[in-house]
Amino acid sequence: MLTNFLSYGVDMQIPDSLLMLIPLLPFVSSLILIFVNPPKKIVTLLGVGSVGCAALIALLFNISLWGQTDYVIKAGFGNWMTIDKLVINFDFYLDALSLVMISIITGVGFFIHLYSTGFMDEDTDYRRYFAYLNMFVSAMLVLVLADNMLLLYLGWEGVGLCSYLLIGFWYKNRDNNMAANKAFLMTRIGDTGMAIGLFLLFYQLGTLNIQDMQTQAVAVWAPGSDLQGNSMATLCCLLLLAGAVGKSAQLPLQNWLPDAMAGPTPVSALIHAATMVTAGVYLIARNTQLFQLSPDAMFVVALVGTCTLLLAATAAMVQNDVKRILAYSTISQIGYMFLALGVGAGSVAVFHLMTHAFFKALLFLSAGALIYSVHHEHNIFKMGGLLKKLPVVAASFAVGCAALASLPFTSGFFSKESILEKIVDSGHTELWWAAVIGAFITAFYSGRLFFVVFLGKMQQEPNHTPTKTMHIALLVLIVPSIFAWMQPQGLIALMPGLPSKGLSDLQHWLPIFTPIAALMLAFGLYRANFFGSELKSPALQSIHQLLKSGWGFDFIYHHLFVLPFKWLCHINRNDIIDLFYRRLEDTARLMHGFVTGFQNGRLRSYSASLVLFCVLAISWVVLK
Amino acid sequence: MISIHWLLFLSLALFSIGVYGVVARRNLLFILLSLEIMLNAVVLLFIAGSSFHGNPDGQIMYLLILTLAASEVAVGLGLVIHMYRQHHTLDVDKLSQLRG
């Protein structure tokens, strides 16, 4: 029944221009919310409605393109800039990859908007919140649908700006602003790297249009043809990787994400789980042909993925703030996606991106509901035994943690399994082992999180329960977190992975049992109430502190970049060059003083200087 | 037969004595006196020149310098009196209002 219903939808033709409507709807609604101050009801209708319609259109596109695999839909607003070679238009480009992305953004986005109507109910700046959120969704949609790199860059920066505004939403206290500044600047560093990559690409390939650029790149830098060719390709890819690393909080630029939890929780759910942080993955997936040209760049991507994966997983183990645990887990899951991209399995990475969006959004929203009900308490060790009190939240938390830990028969399981499989196909066994260890730690900290919060003795009485809309959002998100088993076929066609080699039985069974073993270990340790207890030996304590601060990156960057820069600027506070001109002025005054010394009014000194001068003049004449 | 050099040495000597007088003395009267000596030195040279070349121009110039000296002394002494009336002293260093 399901298939023929879907087959009916196939011949339902949708006009291409509908594609333009998707990013336009949230943008228009955010403009309205900025300039007009409607009553609360209208604000909710506009905010949630616009994203809802966009989701509907995305659904229509999904249905109409259900069967086909290689389809491309183009639509555009017209020309942005044309100077002889540089031709840039506001064109949107829909293919399998961007179809998956817009479905996630609008789908998950809609439920997060629905959820935040409840979460932000008593907040005074309700209108400003939805204006920023809608602006963010439209910027993300522009990023995903952009046909040329500059339009993608526009979406890229727009997303950065909206995340800055949303992180610093409660602007009254200083730390939120600092977190927002940090987030914006770290991503800005990555963006500048990407911009330089754009300039290089423009000069090497003559165009910024993504599709022509890729075909041109393949033509100009035939893989492995000459050293100059693929070194230029590697440089371009690394610069693009810099942008991706900045936005997706990967290794060098990852310590802004845990601080970005200062924003409201639905914001973290939308931005720091489902959409913005996946922009980096999308960028690399979109430019697969370019990355394919330089194997070294691919390896760097894989390396960055693995290191981030392990670093973030270990850091998540020791956090005691609910949202920071989820933030580090997001960084580690995106590390998985980078690893998959690095080994050439783009479609699997996007599949993991999709499942991750569902279960991480679910986890964040349930964490939000948890915090909302336990009067804004973030520390997990101050919560306990909430299983009975908050059944829906507990259920959604359980499903989320299961999917995160990739227990069998959850969506996380299928996507992570396929990543591990692809790593085996690519032949990087050491990366495979790192991924499995990562999976073990992931399962361990998700178990720890669930047991500490929901089992055991009740420490705080939840003062008010989540509203109806929050419950609806949680329940709806539970379904895809479990049942998103199938990889969208369009993706496989778009990004053909490597030929699959057979899995040895170790490689087959180990990934299935690791999560279960890790959960049992976590339960054992919970029972022995090891979590939260004082660590005896100082060595363990120092490791605990190191991991808690995210391997000390904050400390390193603070002392390596921030302090020298500040010191350099402060010593030059009043502008050395200005000092030069002030010195000029002082010497002029000094000379004045010296010369007036001669006019001392005494007649005899005048006559003496007169005679002296005559003597000098004559001697000059004589000696010359 | 007198050599022009002697005359030259004499007038230069007188002139430098005059300069010494102007610079060294602090009494306004003595400064005027030294000026007179300098003038005489110059005049001596003029006359020496006129007699050396045998034409009367030097002497005519002498006449002009003479009138000049006379008028200069007249005005100078007038100023001396005026200064004395105001400051009751002839020390030239007291007159230092025109300071830079």
Add this chain to the structure above:
Amino acid sequence: MIEVLFFIAAAVALISAAMTVTAHNAVHGLLYLVVTMLAISLIFFLLGSPFAAALQVIVYAGAIMVLFIFVTMMLHQGEKSLLEEKQLFQISGSIGAFLLSAVLLVELVYVLAGFASPQLINGSEGYFTIQTITVKELGIQLYGPYQLLVVIAAMMLLSALISAIHIARRQKNPMQADEEGDQTL
């Protein structure tokens, strides 16, 4: 014979000039100056310009110096001024001025006496025979090409006269008169 006279006159002139400059008493200085002028008039005479010599004695020594003496007499305040004069001028204090004028003398001599460029003075070592210039020749020249000179001299004298009278006049307006009134002048 003339050389001897010239040397005596020159020596007298130099010594008395030196004495005028270093005298403490104003009157002594004046008198030494008169002696210098007389010596110079003798030299004029030796150089064959009797009219100049005469004028030197009459106008310079006679009129100007007498004027000087009158003024010094008027301003003179007796013993007080002599003491004052002592500390006003010490020979030891004016070494700097002496050096300065000595250097000036040496340089002028070096330049003007032809050491720099010997061909300045033609003829043998600058000796020359003195021809006397009579007053008649002088008169012809004076009222011939140099008429303008005479007019200028006259104008100058007139202006000096007026300004001297104006400056030295006792000022009636209060700004000048100080408390004890100037009974001295």
Add this chain to the structure above:
Amino acid sequence: MILLSLLLIPLIGGIVAWYSERFNPDYPRWVALASLILCWVPVLPYFSAFTLEQMPQWLVDEPMRWIPRLNITAHLAMDGLSFLLVILTLAMGLVALSSAWTEIKKRTGFFYLNLLWTLAGVMGVFLAMDLFLFFVFWEVMLVPMYLLIAIWGYENRQYAAFKFFMFTQAGGLLMLLSLAGLVILHYQQTHILSFDYTVLVQNPITGDLAYWIAVGFTVAFIVKLPALPFHSWLPDAHTQAPTAASVILAAVLLKTGGYGLIRFVLPLFPDAAKAIAPLMMTIAGVGVVYGAMMAFVQKDLKRLIAYSSVSHMGFVLLGCFAMNIYALQGAVMQMLAHGISTSALFVLVGMIQYRFKTRDLDKLGGLWQQVPRLSAIGLFFGVASLGMPGLGNFVAEFLVLVGSFEKYPWYTVVAASGLILGAIYSLIIIYKTFFGPRGDSVQTSEVKGAAEVTDTSNREATTLLVMVVILVYMGVHPQPFMDMVQSNLLQTIAKGLL
């Protein structure tokens, strides 16, 4: 006669405004408003040029005899570039007028005289095609601006006005020297004595002396476009100038330097320009970073924005000497976009100072609770100044960087780091004034009663919203501006390449 009338209206308007103060202190600002609106009349017919397919060399060309003996003609002409900058001047004149509407109380007549005469001087600079006339207008715009800062400025305005005058005057005299040298050398080489730009451009002078004349011109223009070694007059002039003077200074006076480079240095001395290009690129690159770093530590808000405009104008210099059509287009766009975004920031600072009586960043903070509409607009322009895509500044900076990447990749990387530093000081502007806990000067003003601290009045709101619309239009649809200047920029580049 059109261009001449365009210049005469503000001159006469100024005098009438000055005279009208005798009747009522409010008349001068209405007279100024009338004359500024009247100024748009001669310019309106040329807006059709936006739609023209093939841009003519000159939109309007009016040579008039002035000093026949030296063949100096009062040659006023307007092409694409001058037309854009003249519109910018008129628009910013209106903005300055609206910001000075309530702020200036004493001697209003004389104030509006100076304001209008500065505008006339600047428009003269943009329209003069005769080098001598160009120098005359260069001086005309300088004196009233000095008076504006010296009389209506803030605490130590004398020092700032004097410093401004000395710097620009030194540059001006240097330009006079090189201008005379140029004409003489041109006469020697081609036996045509003429100050006219069109004649001088035909056969540019060559030789070693031409190199030094080019350096002379460039230094004179760099002093005005504050490039690194000569920039230290700008922060003082901006901090002490009244808001209206700051707006004109930022929006238009700085552009005369950039305009001079594009109009006179690049076409008249093609090979000399090529020779000094690397040096100028280093000055520009260092200037971008230096300006941003200086802006980062400033305590005074206006001083911070002044240093930020030093950094922005570094991009213009980068664009001019990169000898590439994208970079030059970017330089022109940057001049326009920076003119609007920075003067909007100055208007906002003026409004903040008018309400909270301070510009010190430590005393400001938490303005969003007190004046939300002002803070929202401030947030927009803060974001515009850090180069957010979709706004004019980004298009300009992107084009400059793309253009200069071709020949000078490493300079571009340095200038691109300016983007990061630019983000730092823009965030500081936004965070320290609008967000964060309430600053103490914000509290004190609150104590005196909310009535006094009103949010943006609709006069201020309309001016700022018009600038928002222009900036967004330039960011989303910059094509008409580019087509205007494309033809003569191509000539400049073609002359440079041969």
